Amino acid sequence: MAVTARRTTGLSSPEGLRHRTVSAAVAEALRQRILSGTLAPGFQLRQDALAEEFGISRIPIREALLQLEAGGLVKIVPHRGAVVSGLSVEEIEDVFQLRVSLEPQLLILSARHLTQEDFLELRALRDEYSAALAAGEVAHWGELNRRFHLGLLRHAGRPRSLSIVAGLLQDCDRPTRLQLSVTGDVARADMEHTTILDLCEAGEIVAAANLLRIHVEHAGRSLVEIYRKSAVAD
Numbered sequence: 001m002a003v004t005a006r007r008t009t010g011l012s013s014p015e016g017l018r019h020r021t022v023s024a025a026v027a028e029a030l031r032q033r034i035l036s037g038t039l040a041p042g043f044q045l046r047q048d049a050l051a052e053e054f055g056i057s058r059i060p061i062r063e064a065l066l067q068l069e070a071g072g073l074v075k076i077v078p079h080r081g082a083v084v085s086g087l088s089v090e091e092i093e094d095v096f097q098l099r100v101s102l103e104p105q106l107l108i109l110s111a112r113h114l115t116q117e118d119f120l121e122l123r124a125l126r127d128e129y130s131a132a133l134a135a136g137e138v139a140h141w142g143e144l145n146r147r148f149h150l151g152l153l154r155h156a157g158r159p160r161s162l163s164i165v166a167g168l169l170q171d172c173d174r175p176t177r178l179q180l181s182v183t184g185d186v187a188r189a190d191m192e193h194t195t196i197l198d199l200c201e202a203g204e205i206v207a208a209a210n211l212l213r214i215h216v217e218h219a220g221r222s223l224v225e226i227y228r229k230s231a232v233a234d
Contacts, residue, residue, distance in 0.1 A: 022056055023063035029054075030064060034073050034084055035138050035177055041086020041227065045074065073174075087175060089227045096220025099168050103149065103216060104209040106156040106165065111200040111208060113155035119201050122151050126193050133186040141180055142173030148193060152200065152212075172219075179223045188218075 030050075033039045045065060051058045065082045068074035075085045087095065114122075129144040131137075146169040153162060180186050192215045199208035 020060075020063070023060035023067065026050070026054055026056070026060060027064035027067040030068060031071070031073060032138070034068070035174065038181075039084050040178070041084050043084045044080060045082040045084065047081065086227075087171065089224055091171075092175060092220065092223050092227060095168050095171050096216060096223070099165065099172075099216045100213055100220070102161055102165050102168075103153065104213045106153040106158060106161055107196075107200075107209045107212055108205055109156040109158065110153045111155075111205045112203075114152075114200060118151070118154070119197070122148065122197055125151060126190075126197060129193065130190050133180070133190055138177050138181060141177045145176050145189075146170065146173060152196070175223050176219065178226065179219055182226050183222050185218075185222065189215075 030039070030045070039045070047058045047061045047065070050061045054061070065074055065076070069076055069082070073085060074082050077083055125144065125148045129141070129148060132140040132144055146166075149169055150162070150166060153165060156162060180189060192211060196208050196211050196215065199205070199211065
């Protein structure tokens with residue numbers, strides 16, 4: 001009876017499996033383009049154009065777009081179809097202004113309490129981030145950046161502020177990858193992370209906080225410029 005049920009639903013039919021396999025491959029290809037910034041926020045993903053590009057029918061394309069929507073990378077908009085999701089320019093400005101206000105002050109509170117074990121962990125994170133930047137492993141950039149920043153701030157003793165910063169860094173995950181991919185600022189980001197860490201370990205806490213502020217401000221300005229250029233192109 002179980003075999004009969006599977007046949008009647010078509011869930012394990014060769015055609016059904018083929019569609020799911022193809023749609024998963026298309027979803028992954030589009031996911032990488034979105035995460036790398038090749039497809040910018042607001043870009044319209046037309047099913048007919050994608051079907052022609054990939055040489056397949058629109059059915060697996062539609063399934064792939066639904067997968068991306070479930071992952072928050074695409075929005076299905078009435079009368080426009082699927083578009084690449086993202087924060088607005090105003091939201092980007094707000095997120096980075098909040099980070100600039102909070103992170104340097106939290107670093108001043110935290111840095112003096114960082115232990116040798118903390119520095120070893122942060123340097124390992126920095127090394128992992130450097131390797132991911134050099135290798136072009138875009139999918140890992142946002143998460144490693146988030147962990148490094150939170151690692152610096154962990155001993156601030158301000159749990160509510162840290163919770164807010166953690167949420168802001170999560171919001172910055174994909175925009176951070178976009179900013180680094182489009183601007184090519186990977187060397188600058190890597191250098192600034194290293195210098196901030198060096199300054200903290202040397203006890204130059206105010207200098208570290210000032211560089212952190214510059215670091216965050218630069219990323220925010222770059223992203224706003226990218227988003228505005230994208231809006232003009234549309």
